Amino acid sequence: MKPAHNIWDLREQAKRRLPRAIFEFIERGSEDETLIGQNVEGLARVKLAPRALRDVSRRDQSTTLFGRKLPTPMIIAPTGTADLLCYRGERAIATAAGKAGLPFTLATSSTTSVEQIAEVNPGFWMQLYLWEKRELSWRLVERAEQAGAEVLCLTVDTPMWPNREFNKRNGMANPIKANPTLARHFLGKPAWLLTVLARYALAGGLPQFANYPTEAVAGGARKVLRQANAANVTWEDVKELRRRWPRTLVLKGVLTPEDARLAAEHGVDGIVVSNHGGRNFDASPASIEVLAEIVDAVEGRMRVIFDSGVRRGSDVLKAIAIGADAVMIGRATLYGAAAGGQAGAARALEILRDEISGAMAMLGVASLAELDRSFLRAETVPGLGAAARR
Numbered sequence: 001m002k003p004a005h006n007i008w009d010l011r012e013q014a015k016r017r018l019p020r021a022i023f024e025f026i027e028r029g030s031e032d033e034t035l036i037g038q039n040v041e042g043l044a045r046v047k048l049a050p051r052a053l054r055d056v057s058r059r060d061q062s063t064t065l066f067g068r069k070l071p072t073p074m075i076i077a078p079t080g081t082a083d084l085l086c087y088r089g090e091r092a093i094a095t096a097a098g099k100a101g102l103p104f105t106l107a108t109s110s111t112t113s114v115e116q117i118a119e120v121n122p123g124f125w126m127q128l129y130l131w132e133k134r135e136l137s138w139r140l141v142e143r144a145e146q147a148g149a150e151v152l153c154l155t156v157d158t159p160m161w162p163n164r165e166f167n168k169r170n171g172m173a174n175p176i177k178a179n180p181t182l183a184r185h186f187l188g189k190p191a192w193l194l195t196v197l198a199r200y201a202l203a204g205g206l207p208q209f210a211n212y213p214t215e216a217v218a219g220g221a222r223k224v225l226r227q228a229n230a231a232n233v234t235w236e237d238v239k240e241l242r243r244r245w246p247r248t249l250v251l252k253g254v255l256t257p258e259d260a261r262l263a264a265e266h267g268v269d270g271i272v273v274s275n276h277g278g279r280n281f282d283a284s285p286a287s288i289e290v291l292a293e294i295v296d297a298v299e300g301r302m303r304v305i306f307d308s309g310v311r312r313g314s315d316v317l318k319a320i321a322i323g324a325d326a327v328m329i330g331r332a333t334l335y336g337a338a339a340g341g342q343a344g345a346a347r348a349l350e351i352l353r354d355e356i357s358g359a360m361a362m363l364g365v366a367s368l369a370e371l372d373r374s375f376l377r378a379e380t381v382p383g384l385g386a387a388a389r390r
Contacts, residue, residue: 001013001339001340001341001343001344001347002339004336004339004344004347004351005351006312006351006355007311007312007331007332007335007348007351007352008311010332010335010336010338010339010344010347010348010351011027011331011335013335013338013339013340013344014085014334014335014336014338014339015027017189017191017192017338017339018085018189018192018338019182019185019186019188019189019192020170020185020188021167021170021171021172021181021182021185021186022081022084022085022172022185023338024166024167024170024172025080025081025167025170025172025174026079026080026081026085026331026334026338027331028164028166028279029164029277029278029279029280029282030162030163030164030278030279030280030281030282031163031165031282032282033278033282034282035275035278035281035282035283035284035286036277036278036279036309037278038278038286039275039277039278039286039287039288039308039309040309040311041286042286042287042288042289042309042382043286043288043309043310043311043312043315043318045380046288046318046322046376046377046380046381047376047377047380048314048317048318048321048359048363048375048376048377049374049375049376049377050362050363050364050375051363051364051365051375052364053364054364054365054366055366056360056361056364056365056366058366059357059360059361059365059366059367060366060367060368061073061353061356061357061360061367061368062368063325063326063368065303065325065326066150066151066248066269066270066303068103068123068150070101070102070103070326071100071101071102071353072100072102072352072353072356073316073320073325073326073327073368074102074316074326074327074328074329074349074352074353075102075103075105075125075305075326075327075328075329076093076094076097076102076103076104076105076328076329076330076333077105077277077307077328077329077330078105078106078107078108078125078127078153078155078252078330079107079330079331079333079334080107080109080110080174081174082110082334082337083110083111083112083207084176084196084207085196085334085337085338086195086196086337086338086340086341086344087195087196087199087200087341088112089337089338089341090106090110090111090112090117091112091116091117091120092337092341092342092345093333093334093336093337093342093345094106094112094117094120094121094124095120095121095342096333096336096342096343096345096346096349097121097333097345097349098120098121098122099346100346100349100350100353102349103121103123103124103125103150103151104117104121104124104125105124105125105126105127105151105153105328106124106125106126106127106149106211107127108127108128108129108140108211108212109129109174109209109212110209110210110211111207111208111209111210112207112210113210113211114126114143114144114147114149114210114211115147116210117147118147118148118149122148123148123149123150124147124148124149124150125149125150125151125152125153125250126140126141126144126149126151126152126153127153127154127155127252128140128141128144128152128153128154128155128241129155129158129229129230130154130230130233130237131230132230132232134237134240136212136213138244139213140211140213141241141244141245143211145245145246145247149247150247150248151247151248151249151250152241152245152247152248152249152250153250153251153252153272154237154238154241154249154250154251154252155252155253155276156233156251156252156253156254156259157252157253157254157255157274157275157276157280157281158229158253158276158280159229159230159231159233160229160231161229162276162279162280162281164279169181170182170185171185176206235262235266238251238263238266238268239266242266242267242268248269248270249267249268249269249270250268250269250270250271250272250303250305251263251268251270251271251272252271252272252274252307252328253272253274253275253276254271254272254273254274254294255273255274255275255284255285255287255290255294256290256294257290257293257294257296257297258297259271260294260297260298260304261297261298263302264298264301264302268302269302269303270302270303270304270305270325271294271298271302271303271304271305272305272306272307272328273287273290273291273294273304273305273306273307273324274287274306274307274308274328275287275308276308277307277308277309277330277331278308278309286308286309287306287307287308287309288306288308288309288318288319288322288382289382289383290382290383291304291306291319291322291323291324291383292322292323292381292382292383292384293383295322295323295324296323296383303325303326304323304324304325305324305325305326305327305328306319306322306324306326306327306328307327307328307330310327310328310329310332310352311332312352312355312359313351313352313353313354313355313356313357313358313359314355314356314359315327316352316356316359317356317359317360317363317371318376320368320371321371321372321373321375321376322373322376322381322384323373329348329349329352332348332349332351332352333345333348333349335348336348336349363375
């Protein structure tokens, strides 16, 4: 892996190394694909108000989330296809996160088992989609509990699979299936072909869903994916999950104050303000545009996590200043894993951690506890007027 000074450097290395179909699978969005850029641009428009002449010689970016102390306010978001970025990519990212003291969120559609992730990232989080046959989902919930998952994270923004037209053009699916278009992409990256695909072939074959019950895969991959994103998921399912899951329950994909209030009423412990990294519904708002009003709607009744568009340490501080308790990191560690495996994922986390520390110094805060809306230029934050400052 070449030296990387920021997340954009890792992105460029990932782009050069990966077949186009795989890079675009993690990089692009849905339909006209405007939302991904709006996530990043929306964060860039938020401006902070640095304070001068403060002692920031020692800075503490640790925080406590759901009773667990984190060295920095980041959680690894659930992401698909990491095992195609590098050999055993999910395990690589989970290990890097574990060594950094951060939780890794395992996706339902992962190709690494919950038990294997528990070995390298104790107290991991488990992301959940619900199957149409709910009993299949309850089995996975039990399995995650037995493996020691601390948090169950139900994704609520995907009632059906998004319209990602580029995947159709690239012949890309999850899990991947051989076809001439995909073969052309793969053959164009011989180094990746030898170090990733060939290693899987020698080890027994391409990665497959590791946490799907046997009944869920009987109908083939395409049917499986439809089943794992049931369109009939409602608040009644949240009630049932709350009854079944004894630990922390989080809903990911909340974008309105109304849904945030309903989550609190249903006994949810936290929400993730997220538009799925801009990958699902291109007409959604940028996550940063709705964060302030959702934080205000929650009124401290549960934890609020921010997701979508974070590329710099200062982005993290912007979300924290608005009122988020932590942020989820997705593409950054995917880029890192593609660029350099576990070391690359670790480098992505190191970059963000160092940038957070530097931004804290520039802002004039020695700990995250000092950070509030007084450090924001209120006119640059959607939903936050001068009178709404805390």
